[in-house]
Each structure stands twice: as C-alpha cells, then as structure tokens.
Amino acid sequence: MIRRLVLLFSLLVFVPLAAVADYRELEALMATPPSLSGRFEQVKYLAALDTEIASSGRFAYERDREINWQTLAPIENMLRLTPERITSEQAGRVLSQLETGNNPVVALFSDIFFGVMTARWSRLAEHFDLQTRIAQSQWQVTLMPKEPRVQQVVSKVELQGGRYLREVVLHEVGGDWTRIRFYDIQQ
C-alpha cells in the first residue's frame, strides 16, 4: 500500500516533466508475454440510473488469439473474444455469437477490446490519438478516438500500469464509464 502511494506520488511529481512519449517507449517498458491471466474487479457507472454496479471475475488471454473474460459475480458469464468472433456463454451454453467478419461494429468493438486489454499500442494508434506520460517505469496513457465511429463505442480510454496494465477506465458517450483493475497477474 505504501509502495502504491509512493508510486502515485512519484507520478504526480513527474507528470508535468515527462514528455509526451511515443508508444514505442511503452512497448519497451511493458512485458509482452504470449499469455497472461489474472483477476479483475470492475465498477460500471450507469448514467441513466446514476448507479454503480460492481462485478468481478477472472481473465486470461493468449496474445492476438483469444481473450476469455469470465465474470463470476454477481452472475456467471463468459465472454470469449477471438479475432473472428465474440461469443457470450453461460454455463457452457452459447447465448450469442457475433462474427467480426460480417459486422463492422462488432469488428471495431473487438479491435478496441483486444487493443486495450492486451495493450497493443500500434493497433490502438489506428483508431485513437495517444497521449502518453511516462515516469520511470510507470506510464499513463489517454486515448482519444480519431473517428466519430470509434467515439460511438468509446469516447475516451485511460490506461495506466508498469510492466503490466493495472487499470483501465473506459468512457462511453452517454456518460457511462467502466473502471477495471487487474490483480494477481501471472504469465
């Protein structure tokens, strides 16, 4: 906890000084393992209800191949993303399956999700303007959509981390936002 505070403090100090860096520097800072797994805790704010819904679960990914996003509470649900499709499963039963190949919205959504969760900066740079702040081994990135179409899916993304991605905040047009924190990250 103290370490974290120190980190936060160092961030505050270094932010004004740190230059806006290229995402290639980020890539140098971060580990890019072929697979990664861990726990997540998520808070979603629904503007229409002015309420927050908390959820948590596990995630696992294989770089460029698959992301498994398993919500364990308050309900059980598995979201499986591959470059080809997004599948939603519950207790092994497929609820819905969307193909990226025939639906541009699904393709864009999948692209952003893959890009953000696996920190593929070159991929994200196609859709977003990146503002990067690096202080020692810690980094903060803000993504602003380049196109209105991306804006419709996500209006702003804030990411921060060190060797791994630690926290993501996704802002949506309607005022909804989702904050996800990652724990127990294992290669």
Next chain:
Amino acid sequence: MTSATTGRRSAALLWLAVILALCIGAWHKGVAFDTSVMELLPESEQQPLIKRATEQLAASYTDKLLLVISADDELRARNAVRQVAAGLQSLDSIARLTWQAPPSDRALDELFPYRFTLLSDEARVRLNSEGGAAQFQIALQRLLNPLSGFSLAPLRDPFSLYTDLMLSLQSDLPVSIDNGLLRLTAAEQPSYLLSLQLMADPFSLSVQQAVNAVLEPLVKEQQQRGINIRRSGLLLHAAEGAKQARSEMSTIGLGSLLGIVLLILVVFRSLAPLGLVLLPVLVGSLVAAAVTLLLFGRIHLVTVAFGAGLVGVAVDYALHFICESRVVADSTIRKLFAGLLLGLISSVAAYAGLALAPFPGLRQMALFSVLGLAAAWLTVVLWLPVIGGQRRLSPLPAAQWLDRWRNGYPRIGKTSWLMPLLLVLGLISGLVIWQGAARDDITLLQTSPQALLEEDRQVQSWLANGSSAAFLLVTGRDFEQLLRTEERLQPLLASLQDRALLQGYTALSQVLPSQQRQRENAELVRALYASHWPALASILHLSLQQVEQAQALMEQGTAAVLTPAQWRQLTTSQPWASHIINGADGEVATVIRLKGSMSAALKQALIELAAAEPEVEFVDRVGDISDLMSRYRSEIVDWLLLAYTGVVLMLVLRYRQHFWRIVVPPLLGSLLTFAGFLLLNDGYNLFNLIALMLVLGIGLDMGIFLSESSDSDHTWLAVSLSAVSSLLAFGLLALSQTPVLYHFGIVVLPGLTLTWLLAPLMRAPSTGELK
C-alpha cells in the same frame, strides 16, 4: 432520244433532291451515336411491373462506377486510395466521388421508438422460448461487459433489444470502415472501395472519354507501383464496346474497302470505275444513316459497323452496270433492269429477315441495310446511265481469263459423277445438321473483353451483389399483404441458405416487418417483461418508481407500430428504395434480391418456391434472354425454310425447269458450311442462321444475274467480283471480336465461297456474247 434523256436527267435530279433533303433533315435533327450493350438486348415481353423492377435494379449498375484498390500492405493501399481520390476530383462535374466513410449513422436512432416492435430475428428466436430467459441473460451480460458497444438504456430498453436490432441491421455488410475508408471485408488482400456516382449518361461518348482520360492514367500509375485496381460499371463496358466498334470499323471496314479498291484496279486497270462503284455505296450509306437517325433518333455504332459490310452488296449493282456497259453499247440499264430488280428484291428480303431478330440493334441493322441497298440501287439505276457517259467498248481481259478458268470447270450436265457426289455431300451435311444442337448462350451478346468481365464480377462478388437480373418479385394489394407474403418466404429462403444453395438475400420485410408481425413482437416483449423484469430490476438496485417508469415506457413502446408511410419518412429507408417497385396504376410490388451466383439447383428451388405462392414470381432475365434467343432461333429456321420455298416458287415462275440452277449453289453451299460449322463447334445459334439468310440472298443474286445474261462472261466477271467483294465485306466479320458479328462472319465466309465455287457447276451451256 432527247425526251428519254430529259426524263432520265429529271429523275436523277429528283433523286439528288431526295438525298439532300434526307441528309439535311438528319443533320438538323442532330447526329447521335449509341454504344449501349443494352440496346442489343431485346425489350422485355413481360408484364410491366417486372420490366420496371428490372430497370430499377439495373439503374444502380448503370450510373455507378466502382473502383477497388488492393495492395499487399494496408498502408500502401490506403495511400493509393488517397492518391486516386485526389486524381478523380477533376471529374467533379460528371461524377460524385465517395471514398470516405460517411459521418456516423446517428440517423439510425430514429428507429429507437420502435425497439419493441421491430425485433431482430435473433431476439425473436430468444423471446420465443422460455419466456425470453436467454435475452435476460444477454442483457445482464451487456450490463456487465467492460464495453457495451452501444449506449445502454437501462430504463428505456433494459433488455437491450435495440442493440440487437442495430447489430442485425449492420451485420452482413460487405464494407467495413477502416481509417475512415471503405474496406471490403470479403477480399483477401487489403482492399478499399471508391464509388463514382455518374451524373451524366454513361453511354455518351464524351462522358466515357472524359472519365477514361482521368481514370486510365491513374490506374496505370498505380499498377506500376504494384497496386491493383479493379473496376466495375456499365460505363466501362459501354466505352469498351464503343472502342471495339470504332477499331473494327477502321480495321475490318477499311480493310474491306481497300480490298474492293484493289480488286477494281486489277480488273479494270483504271481508277475511273472506282468512282462509279463507290458512288452508290456512298449514297446508300448516307441515305441509310440519315433515315435511321430520323426514325430512331440515334444510331447504334454496331449498326454502322454492320453498315460498313453493306459496301459489299451495294457494289454489285454498280459492278454489273460497268461490266455490262463494256460490251453492250446502249441502254445497259434496260438490259440489266430485270436482273437488278430481282437481285434487289432477293437481297432486301434476306436483309429484312434480320428484323425478325428480337434485338432492337438488329432491327436497326435490318432497316439500315435495306435502306442502304435500295438507295444504292436507285443511284445505279438513276445516276449511272447519266454520269457513266464515256464508253469504251472493249472486253475486259479479266472476263476472258475468268471465263477460260470457268470453262475448265466440270458441269453437272456433262460430268456424270458430279450429281451423285453433290447429292451425297448434301445428304451427309443434312444428317450432320439434323444431329446438330443449338447453343443459345447469352454470352454471345457480350461485347466486353473477358478480363474486364472478370474484374467486374470480382468487384460485384466482394460487394455481395447478386445479379440484378435474377430476383423474386412479390406483388400484393397493399404493403401489409406484401410484407406478410415476404415473411412467409423468409423461412424458406433461410433453409436455402442453410443448404448452402443461396448465399443470402435482402428483403424489405427484414427492415420493415408487417404490422401483424410487429404486433406479435410487441406481445413477446410484454411476456419478457412479465417474466424477467423484476429480477433484472433487482440486480440493478432500482427503486419502485424506476421499475414502474420502465414498465410504462415498455407499454408505450409496444404500442408504437411502424407503418410503411412513417417508415418512408425515415432516412434509414433510403437504401431500400430500390426494393420497392411502384406500378403505373398504383400497384405496389417488392423485390427480394438474391446474393451470390445462380446455380441450376437454386434456380429450380426458386421456381418451385414461386410456384407455390401466387403472389411471388421468380424473375431470371438471363434465362429469359436465352429462352428468347432460342425461340427466335427456331422461328428463323422456319423463316429460312419458308424463304427457300418462296424463292423456289418465284424462280419456277420465271425459269421453269431450270430453277434449280439458281437455287442449288446457295442451298448446297449453306448445307456444307453449316454442317462444317457444327462439326467444328459445339452448337449453332441465331446469328449463324441469320448469316445463312445472307448467303441465300447473295447466292440468289448470283444465279439470277447469270441466268438473265445467259451466263455471259462479263456477267460471270461481275458476279465473281461481287462475290469477292461480299466476302471482303462480310467474311471479314469473322475477324471481329464482337461475338454477334463473328458468328455471322464465320458462316458467311465459307458459305459465299462455296456458293461461288458451286455456281459454275450448275450452268447451262453459255450463250453469252463472247461465246
């Protein structure tokens, strides 16, 4: 003498006045060329709604020009798109360019009020089982997803039915947006789409030239950099057709003219007859073009190309006059008149037969040919005696040479083995023809090069555009009935998709369900709320007031039925306009468009599907055209038989038992040629038969003139000259790249040659002037 001369003079002057009047009239009206491939297609014989639907679907192809830019590398492809788009800006006044994605579709939210009545197919399936449990789970999952992809409306649409609707409306789109550009999802290489909406007539030569002047250098430039550009659009085919017609006019047309000039120089050793020979041709073509323009408003380039072939026959009349005037001192015309008239009548009959073809282009050709012949004939009869005043009575060496050659020829009356041989040949040919199969292939009407057709097909298949020539037409009293019929068809079409026969389809009822269907949907949504809303509300920690508010919003939403009239006001209806066909008298119909290619099995399935529904019709224009071609083919077979019968009767009247000397050469020539053609090709078609009619016409000319002049050697010379010039004019069409003309020429060439070679076999002993 003087009164006869005066009469001749005034007739010649009158003819000059007529020619001038026609030419001035046509010039005044304006000269307009037509190069449309479509003009060569038959007009629809079907009911007006089908015709309208076909036209409406074709229009989307007619006035668009699509470019697909592909490269191995995304970045290079995108750069190329920007360069080409910049280059195409100069076409601003002719075509509107679209190469960037339109600003995001906020307009789609106009469907939000109808989220409970316009359900997606998937949501409908989920709502139909277990009271919609699956939809409830999906809604929960969307609430918990890090990203929803669509903004959530937990009170107005807690089960995210609108999200499902949007997802289904946007799926199966062949184009995705990539860096603001339009990317084709089906292409393997990174490929981007550019679309030009033409604001000018794609058939206009000046528009074609303007577009190609900009487009071709751009394409070349990119190709040198290893970037592939594929094109699709009617304009390209029209331009290609025009280019081909122009080039063939200047190669085949010019070649035939040069050949004829050379022939005359060799035979007459003077250039003077050339003027006399070419004058009727020139006048004939001019008058034909003028009258065609006056009657049709515009003249097709293929007509003109064919008209170049007219040269050959029109030359006949002048040749006979000149040859004959070398040996007969006076009143050449009077001596020749009967033969000339019979010749004209038989040729006109042969050409007029072209008008039987179902294609407007061929009808124009028929008119052009008949008019050209008649005008050339009148010119020979009225002008040549007046101008061709200077006579040199000296036999032509060529006539003597040809006659010697002919005398070495066997004769049917003198050589005993000849008759059986010819009979056997004729019988064998007859047998081959009897066995011969027809091939009525629509590709015969294609004038575009194979490479361009393939390029076009590739682009259209990436865009998942089915042929605009095959579709289902649904008719009904009103929209409601139409949409219900479509909804009955939907599961049947889906099963064809499952059997992988049909790639996909688009139907109006997919975006605008019938009111009956919408009320059913509303009922399903009410059931969903009844069984799952309390559970969802508790997960969302909603207050009682919020729960009731959502319930009230649902009651309100399920009452919102979208009527066709309201739907038409929405921007989302715009891309669907081509699916709605408005008949002349207030009838409505819709078109179900089919994606992918049309297999025989799919065609059969669609025919059966349409047969079971009285309000549904399967329209297959390609098949229709093939059917039409085969119908006209069999009609022309009848016409040929009729023509031979008529000719035989006419000849019997004048020549009694000698009629066969005239009719056998073209008949046997045709039989041998046709049998040979069938042995070398896998089927005959309409255009081969039309060629046989021409062989008959010219062959009759030959026989009639020879008989009328009692086989004189100068007539033989004139006949031979006209046979060679006809070969030069029509036979050269065998070199054409246009399938229609090629199939014509390939039969005329051997047919006429054989007729000419057979004619001397049939002659009676010569009693001509140089005996």
